[in-house]
Structure formats: structure tokens, C-alpha cells
Amino acid sequence: MMILITGGSGSGKSAYAEQRVLECGALNRIYIATMYPFDEESHKRIKRHRNMRAEKQFSTIECYTGLKTLTIPEHSCVLLECMSNLTANEMFQEAGAKEHTVEEILAGVKALKEQAEHLIIVTNEIFSDGIEYDRETRTYQEYLGQINRYLAREADQVTEVVYGIPLHWKQKEGQHHETAME
Template sequence: MFYVVTGGSGSGKSAYAEELIIRSGSGPRIYIATMYPYDEESHKRIARHRQMRAKKEFETVECYTDLASAQIPEGANVLLECMSNLTANELFRPEGARKDVSLSIMKGIRHLLDSCKNLIVVTNEIFSDGIRYDDETRNYQRILGDINVWMASISDHVTEIVYGIPLIFK
């Protein structure tokens, strides 16, 4: 099964996605972490999240770019968090895809779907704040939006979390 979970910052989407993985049955639980550790605070946040996930029997795989190269055990239950970070890394990091971001990420999602039992992708709803951003940020939003639309079109389930409440769209 392929699930897409979206929502705003602090909405509860991560907890919801983790619970989906826990209830998904047998097989290894893999957490693909996409947040690049760029400072002391991010290193502390990553360590805290690893600790929290360890209690839930997740194995963490760091993957900042090139999702198609991620080594995932056959039949695993995979939680990718989050598409927003992965998209930014592919667009802005020197080792990222830079120009073919959507194609690179779509190839990576297909790779995961071919090898895992269940895939849950967490993404952010960053499109409705009403702020007019610079061209570079709008380009990032457009790419992330295209990826989100594509994922929703091929997924089995799409859920938006609003104030901790799941709104099921598909």
C-alpha cells in the first residue's frame, strides 16, 4: 500500500504516519530521514527523533538525495519523512539533482514501491499561507506541488492532518 500523509507544521502528521507503519503488520520498519543536519540544533533534533523511533522498532536510513539509491530490505514497511526536505535537498544541495528534481524523486518513489510492502510518505502543506515569495521559493513550491499531485495520483490513500484530525481524501 502507498499512503501520502500531508498537513501543516505541527499538525500531527508525523505521529499519524508512524502509527500507520506500526499497524501495518510484520516486516522491518524503515524510517527514511531526509533532513540534512546543517547545524548543532539539527543534530540534536535528529538524535532526539532517532531515540523516539528506536522505541517503536524503526531502523533509520539517512537519505538526503538520490532516493533511488536507498537500500531497503524486501518487504519492509517504509516511512519517508519528509518530501519537503527531500525536494529542497535535491533542488539546493550541491549533490542534488538540481534540474531534474521531480524526475529524480519520482524514480526514487518507484524504487521504494518496487521493494517495500508499505510506503508512507509525509509531505508538508506549504501552499496556503497567502505570502508572496521570491522566484526561487515559488519554484520550490511548484516542484513540491507537482510531486505531491503525482504521489496522490498513484497512491492508495491520501490523508491530510488538520489540528490532529485526519481528513481522508483517498
């Protein structure tokens, strides 16, 4: 099963995604962290997030680029967080895919989906602020938009989290989920 979770900054999407992983039961809990630690603030944020997950028994894999090369243990529930960071890394990191970012990330998601029993992907809603950006940022938005549209088509479930409330936009028949995060 593949679940796509989206929302704005501070929406509660990460907490909701972690809760969904816990609901997977006794599977291996794998957290794929994509945030590249580029300054002191990002190191603090990463440490805070690791501490939040520590009691939840996640194994963390840091993956900034090259998602398709990862090997996941059998019987795993994988949380990939987050697609917006991975897209930026593939575009701007030296080892990144540059203009092949979309293809590279989608190949990685396909590889993970084949390996994981459950794949939960977090992405960001960055498209509704109405601001006109420079060409490089518009390219980033275009790539992330293409990736998000593909993920939404392929996902069994698409949920947007707004103020900690999950809104289900797509759900396969027979699925029902109502967890709201505080």
C-alpha cells in the first residue's frame, strides 16, 4: 500500500504520517530522512525529529539523493520524508540528478514501492501562495508538482493534513481512516 500525505508548513502532516506508520503494526519501521543538514539550525531540527521518533522504534536511513539505490528490509513500513527536500537535493546537490530530477525520484519511489509492504510519503503543498518566483524556483515547483501528481495517481490513499485534521482526497474502496492529530 502506498499513502501520500501532503499539507502546508506546520500542518501536522509529519505527526500524522508517523501515526500511520505505527498503525502498520509489527513491521520494520524505516524512516528515510531527506533533509540535508546544511547549517546549525538544520542540525538542531534533525536532532529534534530523531528524538521524537526514538521511542517509536524507527530505523533511520539518511538519503539526500539516489533514492533508487536503497535496499529496504523485508516486512517494512517505510516513511519517506519529505519529497520537497529530496527534490531540492536532486536539483541542487553536486551528486544530484539536475534536469533528470523527476525521472530519478520516480524511479526511486517505484523501487521502494516494490520492496516495502507499506510506503508512506510526505510532501509539501507549496503552490498556493500566489507569489511570482525566479526561474530556478519555478523549475523546482514544476518538478515537485510533476512528482506530486504522479504520486497522487499511484497512491492507494491521498491525505491532506490541515491544522492537524486529515482530509482524505483519495481512498481505495474498503479503506477507512479517521485519525486526527493534536
